[in-house]
Amino acid sequence: MSAWVPPRYAHHVPPRPGGVEQARVAIVGGGLVGLTAALDLARRGIASVLLDEDDTLSTGSRAICFSQRTLEIMGRLGIGQRFLDKGITWNRGRVFFRDREAYSFDLLPESGHEYPAFVNLQQYYAEQWLIEACEASGLVDLRWGSRVTGVVPRADGAALEVETRSGPYRLDAEWVLACDGVHSKVRRALDLPFTGQVFDDRFLIADVRMQADFPSERWFWFDPPFHPGQSVLLHKQPDDLWRIDFQLGRDADPEAEREPERVRARVAAMLGEGVAFDLDWVSVYTFRCRRLERFRHGRVLFLGDAAHQVSPFGARGGNGGVQDADNLCWKLAIVLQGEAPERLLDSYDAERIPAADENIRHSSRATDFITPKGSACRAYRDAVLELARDLPLARPFVNSGRLSQPAVLRDSPLNGPDEAPRAAPPGTACPDAPILRDGQPDWLLRQFGQGFLLLAREAHPVKMEGLRTVELRDSPRPGALHDHSGLAAARLGLAPGECALVRPDQHIAARFATTAPDPILAALRRARSL
Amino acid sequence: MSAWVPPRYAHHVPPRPGGVEQARVAIVGGGLVGLTAALDLARRGIASVLLDEDDTLSTGSRAICFSQRTLEIMGRLGIGQRFLDKGITWNRGRVFFRDREAYSFDLLPESGHEYPAFVNLQQYYAEQWLIEACEASGLVDLRWGSRVTGVVPRADGAALEVETRSGPYRLDAEWVLACDGVHSKVRRALDLPFTGQVFDDRFLIADVRMQADFPSERWFWFDPPFHPGQSVLLHKQPDDLWRIDFQLGRDADPEAEREPERVRARVAAMLGEGVAFDLDWVSVYTFRCRRLERFRHGRVLFLGDAAHQVSPFGARGGNGGVQDADNLCWKLAIVLQGEAPERLLDSYDAERIPAADENIRHSSRATDFITPKGSACRAYRDAVLELARDLPLARPFVNSGRLSQPAVLRDSPLNGPDEAPRAAPPGTACPDAPILRDGQPDWLLRQFGQGFLLLAREAHPVKMEGLRTVELRDSPRPGALHDHSGLAAARLGLAPGECALVRPDQHIAARFATTAPDPILAALRRARSL
Amino acid sequence: MKLRRDPNLSDPDALYAALMEAHRGLDEAASRRLDAKLVLLLANHIGDEAVLKEALDLARGTVPGQDAAPATD
């Protein structure tokens, strides 16, 4: 299979170079997160202008592992199936220590989900599909070759200085979503501190093209014979590509390590003699774990790597950024639509800062485990790995990356009561489940749409203003979803007569023991900061 | 107070130099253990010849700590009061770590014993009193200046080659008790392996004469500022003498360390400036923990250091040797008196080898704790000491010597039934307790004499052949002991109507729920190997 | 009682992180003492000599794992 050639997009030509334009929402950065935000707003009827300094997609595998929650979000945005069709589905991980397997694990042993635990996919495919969907929506003004060179925040928005090949112009936006990555120009323009822990180890990513019969699993080696003293991670991607991450240690020379012959030698040592391969992409990186103190700064909101940076272990960068967009866009949409006050956006900080901290915590811990510093850290690390083969109790300590899970927004100010606490407390992303609709197999989350929702089991709530009702029934009934397997009720922890208020981002806002409307309407108001 | 001047004893002059003499029992070695054995045999009416190459007492404090069990044995032998009158009684130990106290402990918090947990006393006093008692008995032929140069074992005894100033002679003995110490000539003559663990650390003993106001306690320093990295032990003795043990480490030069000025400097660093003191005795030593494979070799029996060597931590050398004599002499006496078969002496091995192993185990562990080798041993040692001050749980781990406790002869073949198991199972040295005899305060163990004994509570056993009966009563009764405090019954665990068979060495041989004579007489036969 | 061989902690990552944090910045000897203290404190808490012996044997690798099946969970 020949190498994929990325599309080139036409540079934006401002109609009045040197002039001033207006936008309700400007999104800075057309990567995974910015494009997701643009499409999510579009799905809610909100138009946006997206500015990206480049004119093509990202290169290399990058955010390779797309988590179930990200896939569900992409499903809500209408492009989930493309990930399933193209991506490499995997649920199993294997951990090796020195010359033997320490153990293996299943990420999602349970069936009954539309999406698997993870699919592997080069980031550029995801970006391409998002762009196509944004273009098809008619609500996203994609401006390529548009570099933001200045940001002046104002009470009612921000003024962006934009440079293009055809000249500069000013874009006055009511809202700015900064999705411009770890080196965010918006963040720097606002001179916001971006602080945290520095890790010294260098890593090498090699995207390798070859015919190989490794299974669709995540393989992680601690201290393998072919790369002694360091770690190696192997992932399968579509198009006969394999992503390999080599830990290089602290003293590695990044220039030398990027040399193709050196990389080829490392890969050959791993694959063994006689395995033909091509290098598709190579990168040497270090990383930090850090974040902004707040993600909302008036009318400027930071998403993804622009707001927080994590280590790559755990696939928490891309997936975390997509969840930022998922969290923010419905709020911004109903604020713009006059259905909620502006202070609703403060909940973006209240919800996504703990989520970012969780991602940073998990990825920092994984980094500490993978690159132990000092004799105690190494002793514990190796002790765990030596015990893990024979003793199940040691396996939970093995940390080759805690793979991204949807954040549970436990302490959100938007959460309402939990009248019947069982599974899925307020703040949880609603679990998917198989259902029958009119006798046809379908999935629960597909029924949710883009608005607030009351999900009731074995009950028929009265009609409430601004709230769609979905009934879950244990037996077929017209107009209701048939929970034929019982999985929906079980995963949601809904007893007959109970119901749950679900937010536009599919998170549970409150749980009720009955369908009495007053507490439900109160929770709905709370979830909109009314 | 002026220094004590040891007596000199007249060298033995053999009546027929070059000739042959006979003895039923020859004891080789007139130190603490040999003298105890000679006196114990004499108390049982058995005459012995005691050979000692020297003509005086031992020098220095040596076996300084005399345990409660040893004192009880000396009490049985009639000289216990001298230890109480002269010795320094102490029950409390203090442990210091670096510059502060880690904790302190009471060895015998309970009252109601004739003898305290320990008295401190220079060994030569004990030897002197034993010699006086041996001489007074008229049954011990004390031969000073008599060196054993050869031992030829025979089926019916052993031939000893003895050298004196006045010439050699041969002593044909039916039984030989080798009490000639760690460098035993008898053991070497029989070419018996004496194996075990070697410890490399050197220690310095200094007996220091001074006026000081340290209390009568055992003080142990780990890593003190005045002797960094090493341990120091301080004990008070009579006559304003203080015994100080300095750990010197593995690389110490024994000759240099014995130099008085060097010793004085060490002591001065410990006591501080301006404390006047004299050095009374100095010794530099190393030690091993080892023993003979068996202590009985036909008609030759080994006792004390000749049989087993322990580290000095725990006062298990001298006290262990005295218990050897206590264990052996009644057996040898009744064998010689025709009341038991010779095989009874096999129980000396069966009982005292486990006791020696217990002493070796405890003293080896203490040595490992006091002189940790390797980073793990030191880490645990210091961890324990750091925790001990605040956490009671850590204190049982602190091991500055596990101070000598009487061995419990649990698995002895002489033990009979334990019909009413409570406190003091068979094999235990009978605990002392206060009693009233004819209304006068006295002690339980004082009532035991030198033979077998049946101790009954609230019962009147029938008269049995070869068995004296002692009745313990809860209220005064003529001819019975009044257990007025209840301590005797409590410590023995005797319920009304129950009784215990006590051996001549005051160890409990069997326990009975009733005073029915048949099982008691069966146990008495068993205790004599009949 | 037997030593638990199944995972028995609600948040093993938090414990592991707390252990690493406790060792951070200690010199080698202090770090060793910390582990020694932990072993002693936890062993005393458990108190059951059979459990402790089993743990010691497993830590030394002198007892084969009872999990003879392929190591998966």
Next chain:
Amino acid sequence: MKLRRDPNLSDPDALYAALMEAHRGLDEAASRRLDAKLVLLLANHIGDEAVLKEALDLARGTVPGQDAAPATD
């Protein structure tokens, strides 16, 4: 549950000796792994995070002993 602060072992000397014996002959790294394994095995056995935190605090010396009285027993 609280961490036991009272002596709770029937034979602490035997445990201590077994620990020393287990470390005997190990090189430094193996000796450290042995302690680490013990900590993890015992911690998992206990399972109670509050107890483990208390042990960790005590081992670090970050909590004053609750035994404010003179340290005697």
